Amino acid sequence: MVSFPSPLLTLTLLIQLLSQFTTLQASLLDPTSSNSSSVSCNQVEREALVHFKAGLKDHSRRLSSWFGTDCCSWAGVGCSKKTGHVTKLDLRNPYYPYSNDQLYHLQNSSGAAAFELASLGGKINPSLLDLKYLSYLDLSLNDFNYTPIPNFMGSFTKLSYLNLSSSNFVGLVPHQLGNLSNLKSLDLYSSNSEIWVSNLNWVARLSSLKYLNLGYVNLSLASTSWLSVINMLPQLEELHLPGCELDQVPYSLPFVNFSSIQVLDLQVNLFNSSLPQWVFNISSSLVVLNLRGSGIGGYTLNDIDWGYFCHMQTLDLSSNEISGEFDKFVSSLCKCDNNISLQVLDLAYNNLGGQIPESLGNLKNLKSLNLVANPISGSIPASIGNLSCLEELYIGTKLSGTIPESVGQLKELINLSLEGNWNGVISETHFQSLENLKTLVLSSWNKSLQFDVSRDWIPAFSLQHLYISYCQIGPNFPQWLKTQKELRSLSLVKVGISDRVPDWLWEQTPQLQNLGFYNNRLRGKLPKSLEFAPGATVDLSSNLFEGPVPLCSRVTSLSLRNNSFSGHIPENIGLKMSTLEYLDLSKNFLSGAIPLSMSKLKRLQGISLYNNLLSGKIPMWKPLTSLSVLDFSKNNLSGTIPSSICSHPSLDILKLSGNNLSGNLSSLQNCERLSQLGLAGNQFHGEIPNWIGEKLSNLAILSLGGNMFSGNIPENLCHLSNLHILELRHNNLSGQIPTCLGNTLSSYMEPYYSADPGFHPDYRNDMELNVKGDIHEFSLTLVLVNLLDLSNNNLHGEIPKEVTNLSTLGTLNLSWNHLIGNIPEKIGNLQNLETLDLSGNHLSGTIPPSMSDMTALSHLNLSYNDLSGPIPSTNQFTTFNDPSIYEGNPKLYGCPLPTNCSTFNRHQQHESQDENAGDDKMLWFYFHLGMAPGFVVGFWAVCGTLIVNKSWRHAFFRFVDQMRDRIWVTYAVTSARLLEKLKATRMET
Structure with a gap:
């Protein structure tokens, strides 16, 4: 063998x-x-x-x-x-990846x-x-494990070349290096940024220096003097000070001593100034000027006469705040006539406007042009085809129109990126001479660019990286990709393909480092197993793929989100996909239990199984040291939260909402790193634990709605100083709303951005929240949501006035509780509030006038309370035209209700009269209603007794006879006396 x-x-x-x-x-x-x-x-x-x-x-x-x-x-x-004698020691790492x-x-x-x-x-x-x-002496690209540069390095008196770059040296750069008087080249570039200087005075003694690289060495302590020191090096030709945390650059110098300088690299610093005047003094010698991301901006590019920089070969002003018009800048460059030496021009990520002029074609020596992320408008001129040396072309943002066919004349082109609002078609002519093309990036945000190539087209190029998005390639899968045997990255995003992926593509996956087909309508089943290049990322989300989940070996990131995959997750996924770091299988139809083998995914950092049909219990996984995100929400999982859930030391986001989980939350006490906890829509019961506010102090999102929690809202929640979403709706909570929610959160309830997102950008941060009267699913925008939802509980008391301190709050929902009192007068302080729902309570008083100033408010519900008085009619209230948001408040009047103030008063009077008349009628009704039973009771109480008791009957009738006799005698005597008086009166007259 x-x-x-x-x-x-x-x-x-x-x-x-x-x-x-x-x-x-x-x-x-x-x-x-x-x-x-x-x-x-x-x-x-x-x-x-x-x-x-x-x-x-x-x-x-x-x-x-x-x-x-x-x-x-x-x-x-x-x-x-x-x-x-030994004169040279070159131990540079021969292998640099x-x-x-x-x-x-x-x-x-x-x-x-x-x-x-x-x-x-x-x-x-x-x-x-x-x-x-x-x-x-060259010791570069090694690893000396964070040790200082030895002081004795300054004792090699004959040394002319010293390179200690990227070798993990740390600490103070020894000033003894200034003794190397014969030094012509010094490279201390740091790859770890943990090396620093106290001053640069020692550099001034290196008068023979021609090359100096202190890249990413911390020079902040020398910010005020660095340029004066450099000015003492008359032979200096190259200066590299990228990422040195310099924050000052003098605008001018009394004299310029380093006039021989050819390369000036000050990129990635903290300057806050315009282009220094002394740069113009060295313009005749400058070949490379790199000020990328240096803070040298705030000026207009057109204020500079670029005709002085005719010998410039590389100009990088990207990632600053430079404004101006690009066409005027090109005109200034063209003053050099035929002597334009410019080969590399990078103006990306600035504020340049204007258009790309036809005169751009005069920059004959240009090899690289980058204009992305600028508001340059118009179209690409046909003269772009005159740049015969061009190897890299990056154009993007607001450009529109058609892509000129002359792009196909750029024979030397290696990298081509065209992002804009293109229209028309792109044909084989656009690529006819691009034999050297290796990277193609093409995006059309208006989705109007149509690919028009024949089915049997064989391109002249052999691509390594292809990224096409928001163009119309489909509906058929592009067959010309079969000829691209060198592809390492393939991404076709939202390109209108509604076809099956051909088998020949799956045969090419072993060489693919990146595969992205998301947001198409690709269909069919995937092979049961696929092999990719080591460390590959695969995103097939938002398609129509079906069948079982494939086993993709050697991938680090796999997203099959939003498809129609079904069946069980492969039991051996933890063994066959051991390199997996990110897994997103959300929004499919997967069933069965969560495989135990997933605990063998030692590199796993994030997993989302959101919105599937998974059942069983949450498995007891062994600790995964890198796991940061775990989302099992919206499934059919049951049982309790396992005690092992907090054994993952990096766990930052835990979402188990929308399952059938029960029990208490005691197993979460040790999850101290959590920033998001979603447990809504389960069957948890008991009181909300007090320890949440103490042990989970990093929480920014707490969602416990739709459970069976009871008792008061614990005041310890006010200790959650990072909280921006508190969702406790649909529970059995009672008591009053803690006033400290407003006092404690007022200065912290701001949009939350995690310093360490902890998951691949392809992962969607899914969560359902009740916003604007309906349930909405939030994903990438979840970090922008500020919400307090205590609706559908048994809370009582008044709305704490401290709530009005939550000035960044976007949603406040206190509906369907038993709240009383007035709406807080200062509620208008909530200037960022978009949703306010106070319906279904017992609130009284008027609508505060300050609510008219809530200009961000777009959803309002005050129905079914006891509010009174006029509805405000200015500012934001003019947009609330739906009467239903005020119904159930009979004392309210004004638009959009059918009653205004006068009709409301008349209505009150009529209502009062009707109430009086109604009272009389009701009084007679009850009088007659009471007579019948009164008569019956009274009759039988008297007569029934007489019938039953004989002695009482005889006594009663004797009494009646006596009373009859007395009345008769009295009547007779009285009548006789009256008659006698009448007779006597008549006789006298």
């Missing part, structure tokens, strides 16, 4: 070969050194190198050739041909591992000081 060497051994041998090749190449280029000198190696210097090697860590055995007596033949060592040199670039997942393996580490032994004639 033939045995093959291990991958690690193969990689080690390759690194050694590369090291030998680098040494050989360096010796050929350097006539002062030799690896096979006729003069023997100096014994002292050989021993110095041996001691130096002993202190190093050489995992890849790059220094395996360092044995024997002739140190001049050792890898990376160069000697003088005349004296044999980001190099454009294909010799050093393997272009696979072993890249980072190979670079790390080839890096030297350990300690730098001061024995190197015995190399008295050393003039060249």
Whole structure:
């Protein structure tokens, strides 16, 4: 059986070969050194190198050739041909994964591992000081594990070249480096930004310096003096100070001493000024000017006479706040006539307007043009085809019109990106001579660009990266892609394809690093298993794919969201997709249990199974140290929240809403990192735990609505200072609304942006909330929502006036409780409020006039209360024309109700009269209604007793006879007396 060497051994041998090749190449280029000198190696210097090697860590055995007596033949060592002294020590990492040199670039997942393996580490032994004639020292691209640069580095008096860049040095740059008076090139570029200087005075002593690179070395302590020091280096030709945290740049200098400078790189600093005047003093020598993202902006590009920069080859002013008109800028450049040297022009991410002029075609030497993210309008001129040297073209944003066919004449073009509002068609002519094209990015935001190529078209190019979005390619899948054998990235987004993906494409996936087909109508089943390039990202979301979930090996991100996948999630997904970091299977029809094997996804950072048909219990997963997002909401999961849920130390977002979970929340006490907790729509019961406000202090979103929680709203929730969504609707909560919700949250309830999003951008932050009277699903905009929803509970008391302190609140819903009192007078302070629902309470009083000033308010519901008085008729209230938002308040009047003030008063009078008349009628009704039972009761109470009791009956009738006799006697006597008086009166008359 033939045995093959291990991958690690193969990689080690390759690194050694590369090291030998680098040494050989360096010796050929350097006539002062030799690896096979006729003069023997100096014994002292050989021993110095041996001691130096002993202190190093050489995992890849790059220094395996360092044995024997002739140190001049050792890898990376160069000697003088005349004296044999060591003059050169080049231990630069020969493998750099980001190099454009294909010799050093393997272009696979072993890249980072190979670079790390080839890096030297350990300690730098001061024995190197015995190399008295050393003039060249390169230790770049290694890993010295965050150790300081040794002070003795300043003792190599003959050194002319020193490169310690990207080798993980930290701390203070030793001022002893200023002793290297013969130094011509110094490179201390830092890849970790943890190296700094106290001042740059030592640099002023390096009078022979021609090249200086202090990239990402912290120079903030030298912000006021850096330019005066640089001005003392008369021979300086290249200055690289990117990312040095410089915040000051003098506008002018009394004299310019570094007039020989050719390269000026000040990108990514903190300047807040316009282009300094002294730059014009060196314009005649400048070849490269890079001010990208430096804060040198706020000026108009057209205020500068660019005719002074005729020798400029690279101009990068991107990511500043520069304004002006691009066509006038090009006209200024054209003052150089035929002497325009410009090769690279990057003005991306500024505020440039105007149009792209025809005169752009005069920049014959241009190799790279980047104008993206500027408000430049108009169309691309046909003269673009005259830029015969152009290799990179990036145009975007507000440009419109048709894409000229002359683009197809750019034979040297490698990268082409055209993003705008294009219309018309793009045909084979647009690509006819683009033989070297490797990257094509094409987007048309108005969706009016139509691809018109024949089905059997064979392009001249062989693409590596293809990104097409919002164009019309479909309905059929483009067959010409079959000819693109070198594709590593393929993204067709919203291009109108409603076809099946052909089998030949799935056969190409092993080389794909990126595959995106989202927002189309692709259909059919996927192969049961797919293999991609290591570390691939795959997004097939928002299509019509069906069938089982495929096993995609070697991917780090997989999104199958919003399709029609069904069946169970593969049980062995944790074994077959072990490199997975992000998984989004939301909005499908997946059923069954959540596989236990997912706990083997050690790299998993985010998982969303939102809105499926999954059942069973939440599995007890082993701790996943990187897991940040877990979304199992809107399924049929049951049981309790497992105690292992908080064993994931990085868990930041937990969403279990819309299931059948029950029990209490005690298992969440240790999830102290949580910023979002969604448990709405379950069957949790008991009181809301007090510890939420103490142990989950990072919460920004708390959603517990639609459960069976009871008791009071705990005041400890007021300790959640980052809270911007509090949703407790549809529970059995009672008591009063805590006043501290307003006092505590007033200065913190702001749009929440997580410093560490913790998930791939393809992941959608899904959550359903009651906004504007209906349930809405929020996704990417969830971070912008500020909401307080306590509706459909049993809360009582008044609305706390402190609620009006929540000035950034967007939604306030207190409906269907038992709240009383007035609407707070200062509710108009809620200037950002879009939704206000106070319906179904017992609120009284008038509508506060301040509500007219709530200009953001678009949804209002005050129905079914006891409000009175006029409805405001100014500002925002003129837009509320639906009477139903006021119904159930009989004492309210004004538009849009049918009653105004006068008709309301008349109505009140009529209503009063009707009420009086109604009262009389009711009084007679009750009088007659009471007579019948009164008569019956009274009759039988008297007569019934007389019938039953004989002695009472005799006594009663004796009493009646006696009373009859008395009345008769009294009547007779009285009548007789009256008659006598009448007779006497008549006789007298």
